[in-house]
Amino acid sequence: MYYVYVLFSEKDKQLYTGFTDDLKSRFFAHTNGYVKATQNRRPLKLIYYEAYIKESDARRREKFLKGGNGRSQLKAQLEDVFEELDYKNRFETVKYPVS
Secondary structure, eight states: OEEEEEEEETTTOOEEEEEESOHHHHHHHHHTTOSTTTTTSOSEEEEEEEEESSHHHHHHHHHHHHSHHHHHHHHHHTHHHHHHHTOTTTTOOOOOOOO
16 A cells, blocks of 8 residues: 555644655654654654555545645535644635636
8 A cells, every 4th residue: 555644743743755665664663853844843743644555646646635626625624623733824815716
């Protein structure tokens, strides 16, 4: 299986979205400072993940969740979790240009 996951930094109240084929090992690496992108943002909480059979599907989903539409979708889906965690960007919405 391949996983797309979202971590929440309790330090800076921001999200980190990633991809892996071993979620348990990858989360261990994040929480123990072995991942450069998150080593200074600990402590971290795993707040969401999705599992995929195909690596290409998981990578596509990770890319989507990191973008504007995906981030908005995630905010709507995890609204209660974000409120509980006091996620600092939970109220910001993505603005689209009017054509």
